Amino acid sequence: MAKGKNTTIFFCQSCGYESSKWMGQCPGCREWNSFVEETLVTGSRKMGGPDKNKKGIGERPAPTALSEISLEEEDRMTTRMQELDRVLGGGLVRGSLTLVGGDPGIGKSTLLLQVCRNLAFDKRQVLYVSGEESLKQIKLRAMRVGEFNENLKLLCENGLGLIEETIRHMHPDVVVIDSIQTMFHEDISSAPGSVSQVREATNVLLQLAKGMNIAVFIVGHVTKEGTVAGPRVLEHMVDTVLYFEGDRHASYRILRGVKNRFGSTNEIGVFEMESAGLIEVENPSEFMLSGKPKEASGSVVVCSMEGTRPMLVEIQALVSHSSFGIPRRQTIGTDFNRVNLLIAVLEKRLGLSLGNCDAYVNIAGGIRILEPAIDLGIALAVVSSFKNRVIDSGLIAMGEVGLSGEVRGISMIQARVQEAKKLGFTTCMVPSVCAQSLKEITGIRVIGVKNIAEAVAVL
Numbered sequence: 479m480a481k482g483k484n485t486t487i488f489f490c491q492s493c494g495y496e497s498s499k500w501m502g503q504c505p506g507c508r509e510w511n512s513f514v515e516e517t518l519v520t521g522s523r524k525m526g527g528p529d530k531n532k533k534g535i536g537e538r539p540a541p542t543a544l545s546e547i548s549l550e551e552e553d554r555m556t557t558r559m560q561e562l563d564r565v566l567g568g569g570l571v572r573g574s575l576t577l578v579g580g581d582p583g584i585g586k587s588t589l590l591l592q593v594c595r596n597l598a599f600d601k602r603q604v605l606y607v608s609g610e611e612s613l614k615q616i617k618l619r620a621m622r623v624g625e626f627n628e629n630l631k632l633l634c635e636n637g638l639g640l641i642e643e644t645i646r647h648m649h650p651d652v653v654v655i656d657s658i659q660t661m662f663h664e665d666i667s668s669a670p671g672s673v674s675q676v677r678e679a680t681n682v683l684l685q686l687a688k689g690m691n692i693a694v695f696i697v698g699h700v701t702k703e704g705t706v707a708g709p710r711v712l713e714h715m716v717d718t719v720l721y722f723e724g725d726r727h728a729s730y731r732i733l734r735g736v737k738n739r740f741g742s743t744n745e746i747g748v749f750e751m752e753s754a755g756l757i758e759v760e761n762p763s764e765f766m767l768s769g770k771p772k773e774a775s776g777s778v779v780v781c782s783m784e785g786t787r788p789m790l791v792e793i794q795a796l797v798s799h800s801s802f803g804i805p806r807r808q809t810i811g812t813d814f815n816r817v818n819l820l821i822a823v824l825e826k827r828l829g830l831s832l833g834n835c836d837a838y839v840n841i842a843g844g845i846r847i848l849e850p851a852i853d854l855g856i857a858l859a860v861v862s863s864f865k866n867r868v869i870d871s872g873l874i875a876m877g878e879v880g881l882s883g884e885v886r887g888i889s890m891i892q893a894r895v896q897e898a899k900k901l902g903f904t905t906c907m908v909p910s911v912c913a914q915s916l917k918e919i920t921g922i923r924v925i926g927v928k929n930i931a932e933a934v935a936v937l
């Protein structure tokens with residue numbers, strides 16, 4: 479292709495699907511009328527791989543043996559926020575590109591400003607680029623968050639060319655781009671936030687991150703469907719994708735790893751939004767159970783593993799007689815189909831007539847849990863609400879429920895029971911296959927159950 483030649487391509491604005499002609503419906507995501515014409519400049523820039531030792535044309539790159547590659551300790555920086563470090567897989571990696579997504583107003587800018595502040599205190603050079611807010615607005619936020627030192631530099635700019643120049647000149651250790659949807663590459667005519675702009679901007683930042691060994695954070699806005707706005711391609715290009723989520727009305731926020739090339743994606747970080755910014759929540763279980771009602775039917779505490787950390791949450795169920803022909807079923811915070819399945823199991827195996835009842839299941843606190851280990855808790859909450867019988871508030875239940883009503887084993891049972899004990903629970907209902915391994919734990923009564931009927935009989 480000729481150097482600098484302009485080509486026109488149609489992009490689906492919701493999923494990034496490329497097509498040479500306009501289409502009414504996107505074959506990728508089935509969205510209607512989402513194709514927009516964008517001009518691409520091809521051939522004028524090198525397509526950058528993540529290889530920082532890239533040789534010029536004609537030079538032969540030498541493959542490296544694994545044993546010759548040295549990993550320096552210095553490769554990871556601590557952000558002085560344990561919750562974030564854990565989600566990142568043990569600290570921030572130099573030369574990595576991290577995407578932080580989340581709803582507007584959830585606290586992305588606040589989190590990253592606090593990270594910048596901590597890194598600046600650790601004598602790292604930090605550049606915070608904002609395309610959304612003025613220096614004064616950032617200052618106002620910073621004043622709420624606390625003291626800052628001179629290692630943190632701010633830049634209000636949308637033009638990628640200028641940003642790139644500044645980064646090359648300043649050579650910082652960490653760069654924050656807030657947000658990628660406001661960035662604008664001068665060579666591309668489409669509007670900021672469009673697929674080709676976002677993709678090109680990310681590509682430039684990727685090359686800077688890998689080429690100059692800078693840790694780059696990019697903030698991405700989220701569409702109403704919950705994915706990072708613009709292209710899915712963005713998620714493929716970066717090393718780490720973190721989602722910042724939480725109920726806007728509740729004060730806590732959860733940082734979840736969706737993709738991580740440097741660690742596991744199971745870990746979550748829990749923060750609380752206060753008047754002085756985000757505060758880490760060291761004991762999320764305590765936090766999640768703080769509003770639990772006493773003496774209420776349909777409420778059971780379960781333990782779910784979030785990565786390596788056990789977390790206790792309350793499950794609430796409300797079962798009431800349905801006044802319409804078709805019963806209503808609704809779930810908040812867990813899998814709808816799974817709850818329906820558990821209700822069917824209760825109907826069949828315990829003979830409960832739930833067929834003419836509305837059922838609502840809610841994970842209190844707005845957190846989302848899909849782990850099967852909370853099955854037993856859901857089932858007990860439904861039974862408790864149906865029979866209008868209060869479950870002892872010192873009881874915690876865990877176990878996966880199978881289709882024949884059997885309670886199946888779950889992983890990391892010891893950690894879960896220890897956490898329950900720590901928070902003052904007195905009785906722990908576990909699958910009978912797991913009860914064996916819990917013999918040494920004292921101070922909490924362990925009840926092993928084989929099936930759902932046994933579990934209900936214990937109540």
Ligand code: TYD
Pocket residue numbers: 580581582583584585586587588589619622623751752753754755756
């Ligand atoms: P912000 O970081 O601007 O969100 P985002 O960048 O994800 O859009 O956070 C904005 C919200 O956080 C706003 O509603 C005010 C609130 N907030 C606090 O409650 N305390 C604080 O110290 C700060 C800085 C913000």
Ligand code: MG
Pocket residue numbers: 586587588610656
């Ligand atoms: Mg912001």
